[in-house]
Amino acid sequence: MKKSLLSMLLAVAIVAPVFAADKGTMEIDGKIGMTFAGKVDIDKMKDSNDVDPSFSIGADFWYYAMPELAVGAGIDYLFAAKIKDAYDAKVSFTNIYLQAKYEFALGNDIFNNIYPLVRIGYGIASLSDASVNMDGTVADLDVDSNGLYWAVGVGTTIKENFIFEVLYFMNKSTYKASAPGGSETSDATFSAVKLNIGYKFAL
Numbered sequence: 001m002k003k004s005l006l007s008m009l010l011a012v013a014i015v016a017p018v019f020a021a022d023k024g025t026m027e028i029d030g031k032i033g034m035t036f037a038g039k040v041d042i043d044k045m046k047d048s049n050d051v052d053p054s055f056s057i058g059a060d061f062w063y064y065a066m067p068e069l070a071v072g073a074g075i076d077y078l079f080a081a082k083i084k085d086a087y088d089a090k091v092s093f094t095n096i097y098l099q100a101k102y103e104f105a106l107g108n109d110i111f112n113n114i115y116p117l118v119r120i121g122y123g124i125a126s127l128s129d130a131s132v133n134m135d136g137t138v139a140d141l142d143v144d145s146n147g148l149y150w151a152v153g154v155g156t157t158i159k160e161n162f163i164f165e166v167l168y169f170m171n172k173s174t175y176k177a178s179a180p181g182g183s184e185t186s187d188a189t190f191s192a193v194k195l196n197i198g199y200k201f202a203l
Helices: 002-015
Strands: 026-042 049-051 055-064 069-082 090-102 111-128 131-134 137-145 147-158 162-179 182-202
Touching (some): 026 069, 055 182, 069 111, 090 162, 111 162, 147 182
Antiparallel strands (some): 026 049, 026 055, 055 069, 131 137, 147 162, 162 182
């Protein structure tokens, strides 16, 4: 079943190439990514913690309001990444967002355009095996509430259908540390640089 679905998607991608975006054109794409230079900053802790690189998968829908300007929505899942110096804690995010990009044609058969990209949305955080040192006591760390996700970056279209993007993104959330002596909440920020590669085709 999975092989049949994959074959069908590849067939659609081949017969529906993206050559030029006219006003009213709609596109979808699929992307895989990898994060670098990840950091978690918790307001009530003195130091930020580095986060190991992680992979992501995502999908986008685009509508061209103008030949150069596309607006749309998307979803992105960041697989669990280990927070260094935080016991065995791992953090992951599911981000749902609105976005826009403005394409500048390059007149090149390989690199067709370059575009700045902005996203804003809502990030759903998840922690596993998370604990922190709170006044000399090991405290369990959980997500108390989710929050804002935003990203800015630049991308290019290669050979009409392939995508390469570099993004800087940030997730806001609130964590709750619970210990036998009580609990404490704190705002937290996760940030990283992400490289995306993907493939797009017209609807």
